[in-house]
Amino acid sequence: MTQETGGTPSAHARIVLEDAAKVFAARSGATVAFQGVNLSVHEGELLCVLGPSGCGKSTLLNVIAGLDRLSHGSVTVAGQPVESPHYTRGMVFQDYALFPWLTVEGNIRFGLDARGFKGDKQAIVADLVALTRLQGFERSRPAQLSGGMAQRVALARALANQVEILLMDEPFGALDAFTRMEMQEEIVRIVKAQGVTTVFVTHDIDEALYVGDRVAIMSAHPGELRRVIPVPISHPRDRVDPQLVRLRQEVFTEFNLAHTREQYYHI
Amino acid sequence: MSNAMSTGGRLAEDVRSEAETNSETANPDSPPLQGRWLARLRGVGVPLLGFLVILLLWQLLTSGLLTDSGIVMAFQPRNAFRELAGFFASGVIYSHILASLERIGLGLALAVAIGVPIGVIIGHYRTAERASSLAFQFTRMISPLSWMPIAIIVFGVGNNPVIFLIAIASVWPMIINTAHGVSSLDQRWLRAARTLGANEWKLVRMVILPAVVPDMLTGLRLAVGLAWVILVPAEMLGVSDGLGYYILDTRDRFNYGELMAVILIIGVIGYALDQLIRFLRVHVSWDHEER
Numbered sequence: 067m068t069q070e071t072g073g074t075p076s077a078h079a080r081i082v083l084e085d086a087a088k089v090f091a092a093r094s095g096a097t098v099a100f101q102g103v104n105l106s107v108h109e110g111e112l113l114c115v116l117g118p119s120g121c122g123k124s125t126l127l128n129v130i131a132g133l134d135r136l137s138h139g140s141v142t143v144a145g146q147p148v149e150s151p152h153y154t155r156g157m158v159f160q161d162y163a164l165f166p167w168l169t170v171e172g173n174i175r176f177g178l179d180a181r182g183f184k185g186d187k188q189a190i191v192a193d194l195v196a197l198t199r200l201q202g203f204e205r206s207r208p209a210q211l212s213g214g215m216a217q218r219v220a221l222a223r224a225l226a227n228q229v230e231i232l233l234m235d236e237p238f239g240a241l242d243a244f245t246r247m248e249m250q251e252e253i254v255r256i257v258k259a260q261g262v263t264t265v266f267v268t269h270d271i272d273e274a275l276y277v278g279d280r281v282a283i284m285s286a287h288p289g290e291l292r293r294v295i296p297v298p299i300s301h302p303r304d305r306v307d308p309q310l311v312r313l314r315q316e317v318f319t320e321f322n323l324a325h326t327r328e329q330y331y332h333i
Numbered sequence: 334m335s336n337a338m339s340t341g342g343r344l345a346e347d348v349r350s351e352a353e354t355n356s357e358t359a360n361p362d363s364p365p366l367q368g369r370w371l372a373r374l375r376g377v378g379v380p381l382l383g384f385l386v387i388l389l390l391w392q393l394l395t396s397g398l399l400t401d402s403g404i405v406m407a408f409q410p411r412n413a414f415r416e417l418a419g420f421f422a423s424g425v426i427y428s429h430i431l432a433s434l435e436r437i438g439l440g441l442a443l444a445v446a447i448g449v450p451i452g453v454i455i456g457h458y459r460t461a462e463r464a465s466s467l468a469f470q471f472t473r474m475i476s477p478l479s480w481m482p483i484a485i486i487v488f489g490v491g492n493n494p495v496i497f498l499i500a501i502a503s504v505w506p507m508i509i510n511t512a513h514g515v516s517s518l519d520q521r522w523l524r525a526a527r528t529l530g531a532n533e534w535k536l537v538r539m540v541i542l543p544a545v546v547p548d549m550l551t552g553l554r555l556a557v558g559l560a561w562v563i564l565v566p567a568e569m570l571g572v573s574d575g576l577g578y579y580i581l582d583t584r585d586r587f588n589y590g591e592l593m594a595v596i597l598i599i600g601v602i603g604y605a606l607d608q609l610i611r612f613l614r615v616h617v618s619w620d621h622e623e624r
């Protein structure tokens with residue numbers, strides 16, 4: 067693939083994947099989650115990874131988080147190879163993965179407690195509660211929260227560690243359309259306010275174009291990075307911005323092309 | 334393992350069905366006031382009826398209808414209840430109850446202290462589970478009372494062998510239920526905790542242990558049941574107080590009314606202990622909201 071995929075590491079690159087591949091070996095044979103991925107995520111950028119189910123998006127995030135190891139190639143953060151999870155790389159999971167035995171506050175404070183953080187935890191938690199608009203729910207249990215609220219807690223929990231990198235795996239997949247749009251605005255506001263470098267995984271084209279500074283498009287079987295589309299529109303964005311509509315067209319074409327080519331073979 | 338586990342599972346269902354019954358009575362759609370009272374009356378009345386039948390049988394069997402043996406007639410409920418009242422009037426029974434409860438408490442504490450860490454290790458590491466399963470299945474099926482002679486040789490006569498026997502009886506449900514809880518733990522919690530900066534030890538302390546509290550309480554409920562059953566025979570050897578000892582004492586004094594009174598006390602305390610753990614399981618455990 068000769069297309070420019072943002073693979074050339076620049077001075078501003080925070081996360082760099084070079085010729086990255088992940089293969090899961092199983093008794094029934096190996097599964098290639100993704101291969102040949104060259105990708106740089108810039109400092110302070112909100113990069114969306116867009117692709118169909120099974121193209122290796124979650125695996126990609128796990129690799130950057132340090133939860134999974136690459137089979138081939140390299141992944142570095144600020145020049146350092148990623149070898150294990152680190153609290154400066156926060157993760158927001160699709161299904162929240164909140165700790166049900168802790169309150170909202172307890173969940174947000176978890177990282178600080180786990181690291182034995184010595185500063186004013188209460189102040190940090192209070193700030194995050196305000197930032198994610200969770201006031202009044204500090205003492206609630208995860209089971210009592212709506213999906214949108216639970217996702218805010220998961221976000222606040224990750225941010226409490228003063229993360230440099232935020233990894234979000236289809237964070238709004240389980241939300242209804244309205245809560246989803248509301249949360250998309252929130253996430254942009256929060257991430258930009260914190261200045262964290264963010265990788266946001268989604269399979270929703272509109273979502274990717276609405277929140278992303280750039281959109282990395284992946285295809286499935288095998289998982290590959292097709293191209294990275296910049297979205298040069300400032301936030302807050304208008305959902306029916308003509309430029310956005312044009313980009314949408316472009317993304318559709320990108321996915322349709324792959325589709326048409328296959329169809330020719332079938333006919 | 335599967336045997337004890339299914340018992341554990343049954344307990345959990347028990348708790349669940351109880352919660353369902355409660356929500357049923359609270360449901361505004363269910364029968365009008367009168368019907369609800371009837372339902373509640375039936376809820377209390379039926380078990381009470383069963384209890385009365387037992388009392389009646391007890392009375393029948395000891396009333397001289399079947400045999401006119403004086404010994405049998407000495408076991409009559411009326412004697413038992415008279416002696417029961419006497420116990421509390423004179424206060425002799427309190428020190429025995431206390432002694433028994435103390436042994437139960439120490440034995441269970443030991444079982445928890447030993448069983449929970451072992452359960453965590455077995456649940457966490459597959460190899461540990463594979464390595465221990467045969468040994469555990471084997472040891473678990475040996476009646477704790479078979480250890481009695483060894484216990485007395487090792488710990489001497491007195492409190493310690495009794496506590497040891499209680500611990501050995503109740504450690505299995507603690508191990509098995511804790512291990513089951515750990516091995517069926519939601520892996521996402523562990524991954525989330527690791528990205529949040531938790532090391533191995535913090536994973537255990539901050540995720541695994543709190544996550545398996547419900548399983549540990551299920552184990553504790555089984556453990557308490559076993560411990561209370563083992564206590565009485567264990568106290569029949571080498572100690573000079575406790576309810577088990579006192580049963581033999583009443584027999585030696587040919588006071589069969591008192592003997593039956595002690596049996597009643599054993600039953601009531603056992604029931605109370607079980608209800609206590611059951612209460613904890615439903616109201617303290619974090620997962621009660623989902624049940």
Ligand SMILES: Nc1ncnc2c1ncn2[C@@H]1O[C@H](COP(=O)(O)OP(=O)(O)OP(=O)(O)O)[C@@H](O)[C@H]1O
Binds near residue numbers: 090097119120
């Ligand atoms: N632990 C694993 N063991 C084996 N195969 C795996 C494992 N995790 C993922 N895979 C495989 O790797 C491929 C990519 O999975 P991944 O979960 O990363 O996709 P995804 O893009 O996140 O999909 P979705 O949108 O459905 O979440 C899939 O074919 C999946 O079956």
Ligand SMILES: [Mg+2]
Binds near residue numbers: 123124125235
């Ligand atoms: Mg995924």
